[in-house]
Structures are given as structure tokens and as C-alpha cells.
Amino acid sequence: MSGAGEPGSGVLARALAARRVVVCVGAGGVGKTTVSASLALEAALKGRESLVCTIDPAKRLANALGLSALGNVEARIPDPVWSDAGLTPRAPLHAMMLDMKRTWDELIARYAPADVRERIFANRFYQALSSALAGSQEYIAMEKLWELRSSRGYPLIVLDTPPTAHALDFLDAPNRVLDFLDNDAARWLLTPALRAGKMGLKFFNLGGSFVMKQLSRLTGTETLQELANFMLAMSALNEDFRERARAVKALLRDTQTAFVLVTGAAVDRQDEAIHFHSILTANGMAPVAVVVNRVHTAPTAEDFDRARALPSPLQEKVLRTLEERATLAARDALGIAELQRQVGNTPLVQVPRFEQDVHDVRALAETARYLVGEASVSV
Amino acid sequence: MAGLLDRRLWVVTGKGGVGKSTVSAALALASARAGRRTLVCEVNTQERVSRFLGHPPVGPEVSRLEENLWAVDMRPQEAMREYALMTLRFEALYKAVFENRVIRYFLRFIPSLQELVLLGKVLWHVRETRADGQPAWDTVVLDAPATGHAISFLRVPQVLLDTVPPGPLHKEARAMRDLLVDPGLTAAVLVSLPEELPVNETLELAEALRGQVRVQPTAVVLNATSPLRFEEGELRTLAPVPGLSDAAREQHAGALRSREARARLESGVGVPVHEVPRLFSERFGRAQVEAVAGHLAALVGRWA
DSSP, rough: OOOOOOSTHHHHHHHHHEEEHEEEEEETTTTHHHHHHHHHHHHHHHTEEEEEEEEEHHHHHHHHHHHHTTOOOOOOHHHHHHHHHOOOOOOOOEEEEEOOOHHHHHHHHHHOHHHHHHHHHHHHHHHHHHHTTTTTHHHHHHHHHHHHHSSSOOOOOEEEOOOOOSSHHHHHHHHHHHHHHOOOHHHHHHHHHHHHTTOSSSSOOOOOHHHHHHHHHHHHHHHHHHHHHHHHHHSSSSHHHHHHHHHHHHHHHHHHHEEEEEESSOGGGHHHHHHHHHHHHTTTTOOOOOOOEOOOOOOOOHHHHHHTTTTEEEEEEEHHHHHHHHHHHHHHHHHHHHHHHTTTTEEEEEEEEEOOOSHHHHHHHHHHHTTSSOOOOOO | OOOGOOOOOEEEEOOOSSSHHHHHHHHHHHHHHTTTTTTEEEESSSHHHHEEEEEOOOOOOOEEOOOOOOEEEEEEHHHHHHHHHHHHOOOHHHHHHTTTTHHHHHHHHHHHHHHHHHHHHHHHHHBBTTSSSSSSSSSSEEOOOOOTTTTTHHHHHHHHHHHSSSSSHHHHHHHHHHHTTTTTTTTEEEEEEHHHHHHHHHHHHHHHIIIIIOOOOOEEEEEEEOOOOOHHHHHHHHHHOHHHHHHHHHHHHHHHHHHHHHHHHHHOOOOOOOEEOOOOSSSOOOHHHHHHHHTTTTHHEEEE
């Protein structure tokens, strides 16, 4: 179904061999974490040391990777996990679960001067920022990626991303954070306060300007005051922090970074994937491939013949089951055709639906065979 | 159980991909069929509900879809404008304030303000009255957004109560919170799938609703379940025939997962679980939503 002759095979194998960073993006519930883990595992099997950074893995997958007790640090997949699955990796595989709140705290701890740090941690806006601000999860995932990329020597990092309903939230995240620190408006607003701060004044007044008075009718004066205090504290973060937000943004556009868009197959869910694809492409981050996950395969004519030879009532039960599968396969084929029409030249890589949820190393390796084109879905 | 018909606000929650919009569309349809003036609210989405019901997209204005059924797709920009106009009262003042760069900058960083005004607009419709003082809507169905954890949207009033000091915003947040937690007014329907991760998330969502939002879940809708079809002996008979065995075992595994999911949800959430059997059709549209509505008749209550 995916392009005649060249079924997207090899495109992900090449990315795993040549790129330094692979970012898996897509809506929630499409199996992004599984795809991320499979890609990193495949790289390790083929001899490239890799790290998969996951957001919210299913417990059994986390257990399978030996991730159960780890918070925000990488762990090497232990040898018995491989040997139990009958696999021999040619390079180590590492995995970690990202702890959002902790990563924010570490970031502030690193860049804020000691006297400011506690003020930031205590500020209610910080507590909301690190958990509630739209885009802050996406940003912190990218931030962690940058840290791992620049301070550890992993040849390949695969990043699983938070489920994002709106592609723009994801792409806009570094801008939002940069904006927070670098915005002209903020600087203008805060300059008097910064000067006052330097003169040793503990508080400053946001001023009685017309617009500020009107704004405070909406939010209350104290809200503005507390937000301003927060911004003031944040503005004390040194230039390194800003530099870093810029670097995070640049990393996404780096030629060594590849985006992989993950989606399900059904036609009624394709709108999100198509939207995501067009936003990424418009922003110079065109995905190297669209992974269509959990594709239903159609039963063959022989399957139906064999079913008709069965005794009743088993025959009816099996025929019904085969017909249901045929319907789902036809539905997926419609969705895939529509997707291919919309994403133009981006190759589609299909992964079949497995009988069991993918939650062990063996199943991840099987998934990977489809991802890199060693196996393909027969339609 | 009285069903949903004695509540005015039906909040449909769940993670992305579980069929939340389908269930919202089906419940809205059922409500309209029961003769109630029904408004279904989507929040900054791709407008699935109107499409599922076979109607063109509605946009940010409340639009009539069919008898007793209206829909609106709420967008942050418009909702923010309406909220500001309500507070500031004059268009000129609005412009002076909201078209100021500094102000726009500030508003972006007040946590969850966008969500607050969106939720505020939904709750405004819940309180909306007609000329005779009667509620304008008998049912408001909210297809709650699924960004990150579904809980974050509904938690907005509480987050703001914890974040912003006393003032107008604080007061607004409190009024909204009080509406949401009123069990005589608000029903929360949790949508889940018979798979490990979605069930875990539903259990977390139920706990968070109770603990953080103080909303009692009303019911769980377990979507896309499979019936138990094969006996163990039959599966053994099929074992030598790979194509058939795989198909039968997958169906069987789905049935077992459905049963397990139901048991975990019933004991974990402690509310009735309504199953919607998996639908087998190539395309998803009106006929499928009607079928789902049929399966949810017991949840809705009276079925006209």
C-alpha cells in the first residue's frame, strides 16, 4: 500500500544508522512508546549503542526494560533480559523514564543563583508552570533530550514525546519558554523592577498605568504582582539558560535529528496525523517516515475455505471472526490510502497488529523488523 | 440508578483515542431523542461530533444540528474575548487592553487562563436561562479535551484557586468549581478501552476526579469490547490451522481483556460499567453513532 516498489523499507534503518536523535511524535494512544522502544532496541541489536527516553510506558513494558524503580536516570538493559528473549545485542541499550517535575527542578537548580532558587520553587506560578502550562511538558522532554545529547555520549537517542493533541503545542514549546525569558514586553515591564531590585528594594509596584489597571480588573492586582515577582526571579537565571532554550530549539532542526510520526490505521483518526504532518513539514521538520501502527491484516481466501470445512457451530464462529477481521483490514486500507494521499512523498511504514500487546523485548524486536523493513504487512 | 437525565451537565472524559467524541455524540443524540434541548460542546478540536452525526462543522457559534440538538466548537481566542468583554464591558476598553503587547504577554503566562475561559464558557451555557427563567439547555454535553491528562482541564478552577490570590479571577474560579462539584448538576462519564494502559489511566482519572476535582464519577463506558465466543476446546481444535487459530485466539484474547477490564473498572472505580461492543464497519458515521447510542440507553435513562 505504501508506494509501489519502495514500501518505505529501509528509511528507518537508515535513520537509526546515521542520525543522532530520533523523535517520535503523534497523538495519544497510537503506540508511540512501543515504537520508540523498538527503534532503540533495533539500533542496539545492529550495533549502535542507544538510549530510549520514554514518557509514560505501560507498566509491563517498563518492567520488561528493567525500568520499574528508576526515576529520571538512564539504566542499561541487563543481560538476562536479552538472553531470556533469545537475543544478542551488538551494543548496549539504555532506557529511562522522564520525570517532568524533577527535570524542571533540576533545570532551575542548575541555572538559578542560590538566593533566587528558593523563591522560584516557592512561587505558585512556578508550581503551575512545571505541571500545568500548556507546552511545558513538551518543552521539558526536549530539554532533557538536549541535556542527554550534549552531556552523554550516546550515539543514538530515541525520544518518546508526551501525547499532544495539537501539533503546534509541541513545536511552540521552546518558543513559549524563550518568550517567557526574552520577551521585549517583559523586559520593558520589568526594567524598573530590576533596577529597583538592584537598589535593594524587596518589592516593586507594577505601576498605575491605564492598561495595568484594566488588566488587574480581570486578574486581580495580587495575581499580577505575584506573576511579576516570579518573572523577576526567573529573569535572574543566567544567560546559559536562555542559550539552552535556543539550543533546544536548534536541536529540533538539526540535520542529525529525525522525526518519526506515529499514527493508527483507522480512517476516522487520520485527521490528527495529517495535521501533525503538515505542521512539521511547514516548520522544516518533515518526518522521515509515518509509522502506521497496529494495522489489521486481512484473512486469505484459503482461511475462509478452511473455515467452511469446520463442523458447526465452530464453523459459524470462525467465519464470523474472519469476516470481522476482513472488515477491519478493509477499514485500515482505506485509512492508509487516505493518509498516503495526504502526506505525499513521506514513506509510510506499516506495523501489523499483534495478537498480544507489545510489552516484552521479544515483541519489541518483532515490531522492529517491520519498522526497518525486514518484514512487511501483507494486505 | 436514575441515569443521566436528572443532570444537566454531562462531562465526557478519557484519554485521546478511546472514543470520547463517539460517546459524546451518542449521548447527545440520546438526550435530544429524549426530547431535551441539548447542546454538545467540543473544545478546540477537529470537530468530530458534528462530523460523526453527518453534519457540516459548526465553528465557534452555537449552531442547530437537528431537532433538539445544537453544537458549538469552543476556541480559546473567541472565548477569551467574550470573557474579557463580559468583565470589561466595553469593546473600546477591550481593545485598549487586549491589543496591548504587554498584556497579551502576561495573559499567556497566567497558568491555564485559556482553559479557564473555555471551561467558563461551557459553564455559562449550563447556567444560561431563557426569557421565562427556565434553563436554556436541558443537557450540556462536554466533550472534554484530552491534552495530557484529561484531568488537567477540569482541575483548572482548583489550580487557579490554589495559584491566584483573592481577586476577580479567584472569584470566577470558585464559582466554576462549585458548579462542577455539584452532584445534582454534573455527571462525569469516563470512557475507557479494554486494554491495560487505558484501564490504568481510567482508574487514575477516577481517583483524580474524586481527589483533585471533587467530582464523583457517574459511570464508565467501556468501549470496543469483544464477546466471549470460543471455548478452550475449540481453540485447541483450531490450533493446527495457523490462519484460523491466530484469528480465533486474537478474538478470544480480546474477549478476555474485555472481561478483565470490566472487572478492574467495576471494582476500581466503583460505578456501573456500560459496555459498547466493538463495531465492525469500514467507515465511521451516523449509523455507528446511532448504534453506540443504542448501547448506552441504560446509562442515559429514559429512552424516547
